[in-house]
Amino acid sequence: MNQVHDDVLLNVSDLKMYFPVTRGLLRRKVADVKAVDGVSFKLKKDETLGLVGESGCGKTTIGRCVLGLYRPTAGKVLFQEKDIAALPEKKLRDIRRSMALIFQDPYSSLDPRQSAGSIVGEPLKIHHMVFNKGEYREKVEQLFRIVGLDPGMSDRFPHEFSGGQRQRIGVARALACDPALIVCDEPISALDVSIQAQIINLLEELQDSVKGLSYLFIAHDLSVVRHISDRVAVMYLGHIMEICKSRVLYENPLHPYTRALLSAVPIADPFVEETRERIILKGEVPSPMNPPPGCAFHPRCFMAIPECSQAVPPLRTITEGHEVACIRV
Amino acid sequence: MPELLRVNDLKTQFKTESGVVRAVDGVSYYIDEKEIVGLVGESGCGKSVSQLSVMQLISAPGKITGGEVLFQGQNLLSYKANGPEMRNVRGARIAMIFQEPMTSLNPVLTIGQQLTEMLVLHLKMNDEAARKRAVELMTMVGISGAEKRIDDYPHHFSGGMRQRVMIAMGLSCNPKILIADEPTTALDVTTQAQLLEMMKDMVQHFAASLVIVTHNLGVVARYAQRIYIMYAGRIVESGTTKDIFGHPRHPYTIGLLKCIPRLDEEEGTKLVPIVGLPPNLINMPPTCAFLPRCSYKIDKCFKEPWPDLNPVDTNHFIRCYADTREKKQ
Numbered sequence: 322m323n324q325v326h327d328d329v330l331l332n333v334s335d336l337k338m339y340f341p342v343t344r345g346l347l348r349r350k351v352a353d354v355k356a357v358d359g360v361s362f363k364l365k366k367d368e369t370l371g372l373v374g375e376s377g378c379g380k381t382t383i384g385r386c387v388l389g390l391y392r393p394t395a396g397k398v399l400f401q402e403k404d405i406a407a408l409p410e411k412k413l414r415d416i417r418r419s420m421a422l423i424f425q426d427p428y429s430s431l432d433p434r435q436s437a438g439s440i441v442g443e444p445l446k447i448h449h450m451v452f453n454k455g456e457y458r459e460k461v462e463q464l465f466r467i468v469g470l471d472p473g474m475s476d477r478f479p480h481e482f483s484g485g486q487r488q489r490i491g492v493a494r495a496l497a498c499d500p501a502l503i504v505c506d507e508p509i510s511a512l513d514v515s516i517q518a519q520i521i522n523l524l525e526e527l528q529d530s531v532k533g534l535s536y537l538f539i540a541h542d543l544s545v546v547r548h549i550s551d552r553v554a555v556m557y558l559g560h561i562m563e564i565c566k567s568r569v570l571y572e573n574p575l576h577p578y579t580r581a582l583l584s585a586v587p588i589a590d591p592f593v594e595e596t597r598e599r600i601i602l603k604g605e606v607p608s609p610m611n612p613p614p615g616c617a618f619h620p621r622c623f624m625a626i627p628e629c630s631q632a633v634p635p636l637r638t639i640t641e642g643h644e645v646a647c648i649r650v
Numbered sequence: 651m652p653e654l655l656r657v658n659d660l661k662t663q664f665k666t667e668s669g670v671v672r673a674v675d676g677v678s679y680y681i682d683e684k685e686i687v688g689l690v691g692e693s694g695c696g697k698s699v700s701q702l703s704v705m706q707l708i709s710a711p712g713k714i715t716g717g718e719v720l721f722q723g724q725n726l727l728s729y730k731a732n733g734p735e736m737r738n739v740r741g742a743r744i745a746m747i748f749q750e751p752m753t754s755l756n757p758v759l760t761i762g763q764q765l766t767e768m769l770v771l772h773l774k775m776n777d778e779a780a781r782k783r784a785v786e787l788m789t790m791v792g793i794s795g796a797e798k799r800i801d802d803y804p805h806h807f808s809g810g811m812r813q814r815v816m817i818a819m820g821l822s823c824n825p826k827i828l829i830a831d832e833p834t835t836a837l838d839v840t841t842q843a844q845l846l847e848m849m850k851d852m853v854q855h856f857a858a859s860l861v862i863v864t865h866n867l868g869v870v871a872r873y874a875q876r877i878y879i880m881y882a883g884r885i886v887e888s889g890t891t892k893d894i895f896g897h898p899r900h901p902y903t904i905g906l907l908k909c910i911p912r913l914d915e916e917e918g919t920k921l922v923p924i925v926g927l928p929p930n931l932i933n934m935p936p937t938c939a940f941l942p943r944c945s946y947k948i949d950k951c952f953k954e955p956w957p958d959l960n961p962v963d964t965n966h967f968i969r970c971y972a973d974t975r976e977k978k979q
Contacts, residue, residue: 513864514909517909518921518924520920587866587869588868591895599847601844605810
């Protein structure tokens with residue numbers, strides 16, 4: 322095996338996911354929603370990659386393609402060197418043991434009629450990870466402790482827990498099969514401000530203690546994504562616009578969309594706010610059904626030139642690990 | 651600037667099966683003319699209910715049980731909630747924008763019908779003049795092609811556009827105060843920035859005051875001149891934006907600022923979550939509601955009831971016994 326690729330857990334190349342739009346009685350296809358349109362990135366072991374962007378940018382779709390929940394229209398999703406996009410359904414199940422998903426809404430992502438213990442333990446049964454009842458109980462108790470819940474509460478039902486505790490149950494369920502990858506899809510945006518930090522810290526502590534755990538962290542909140550991620554990919558209308566280390570993202574953003582997005586996020590410090598660049602974009606995100614030609618961002622871009630509407634700009638490496646899809650940079 | 655609104659000891663309760671919820675429990679604040687004030691707190695802290703009470707929009711099982719709302723020399727609470735005096739204030743002199751632009755517009759009426767209703771009712775305009783004014787207002791809030799779009803229905807508009815309509819509606823009768831309850835929470839980041847910037851310009855243009863009700867500390871840091879921090883139905887800290895962020899003194903404010911990730915933070919910054927959960931507002935003890943979560947608590951906190959807002963500086967007040975100036979974890 323090639324030594325260089327040894328630490329790459331997930332390698333997504335030129336991923337495309339189109340959803341057909343049908344009309345009429347015969348369900349004729351009239352158009353495609355290009356939710357993800359040619360996205361490539363790598364995720365290393367022990368790494369957290371943040372996917373950030375506004376609604377409709379395709380970040381959730383990528384997460385679902387990675388988990389094999391969608392069959393991509395084109396492209397490859399290599400997870401532990403196997404192409405998820407091409408595997409038959411039966412084989413997928415084995416692979417899914419090594420990946421897990423944490424959902425946005427801790428209120429609707431837990432079965433209200435299932436006890437917390439059985440929610441957390443269900444993956445163990447499905448994937449035959451335990452062989453007897455004692456082992457099962459022990460493992461569930463251990464998972465409860467890892468996420469900071471009292472194992473004595475495992476007989477309770479989801480409605481008896483607070484939002485933060487419910488999300489802890491979601492995290493415990495995700496951890497059940499010792500996954501190598503957890504896709505976190507807006508895991509904290511439904512929680513209260515003072516509770517969000519608890520879940521962020523829990524996810525960080527888990528990554529420190531579990532060896533070889535990678536996160537694909539999907540969120541719209543740039544400050545949260547930057548806090549938890551090693552690298553961040555900024556998405557817009559199905560394309561990655563910029564991908565770089567989190568530190569570089571704030572210090573040296575290059576893509577005009579990244580700059581606008583950063584400037585739109587207020588910092589809780591009036592002294593800093595006074596000195597910040599303020600870019601107010603015109604208009605709104607266009608529909609992914611009818612994306613503009615060329616660079617998807619050019620109609621709203623403050624740096625656009627006529628050439629921007631000619632062709633989709635590819636991601637170019639500017640410095641080591643910093644790629645930008647813009648011809649003006 | 652002269653004072654425009656003063657709320658004294660406002661109390662609003664909800665009678666439920668499990669007991670009386672004291673959603674707003676003795677809130678006092680003021681708003682000066684042409685001022686932008688932030689009201690910050692987590693869900694359930696009473697920030698929205700306090701504003702709805704000012705507008706007398708509380709319906710059963712809720713009830714305003716005490717206090718006064720002095721607006722231009724009149725106590726609004728002495729008016730009947732559905733009486734003509736209150737109706738003359740509501741919408742015309744104090745207007746409110748709600749969080750969900752999706753649900754706060756009537757889906758079966760055109761935007762024009764909804765916008766002109768207030769102009770005809772409060773300003774006694776005829777239909778033609780009202781329509782002309784509505785188009786003007788829509789253009790002012792940045793809706794292009796307003797002449798055509800005025801006959802569209804709410805579902806033709808995107809979330810951001812609907813909120814623009816709401817803002818136009820709120821400002822249509824030149825109110826003295828515009829209350830914006832989580833105005834941009836449901837919207838995308840760049841749209842949020844557009845709208846907040848536009849709202850700031852608009853209240854300036856109309857010489858109105860703006861109350862931003864939000865859980866987002868960044869938003870108030872960027873726009874507000876003064877801030878009130880609410881917790882469990884009471885204001886726990888108030889002061890100028892620079893005081894609150896520069897020298898936060900209440901343990902809850904200090905905790906909030908430490909538990910949100912900042913866009914400009916140093917790499918490796920750890921968040922410090924606030925332990926525990928916000929309290930249940932039924933059967934609250936007389937002692938400080940933040941006590942179980944507080945890391946600054948002293949003996950006095952357990953013995954004495956929750957203190958009043960006490961000055962720690964000119965125009966800077968906290969509801970706390972402990973000396974939080976010393977750093978303590």
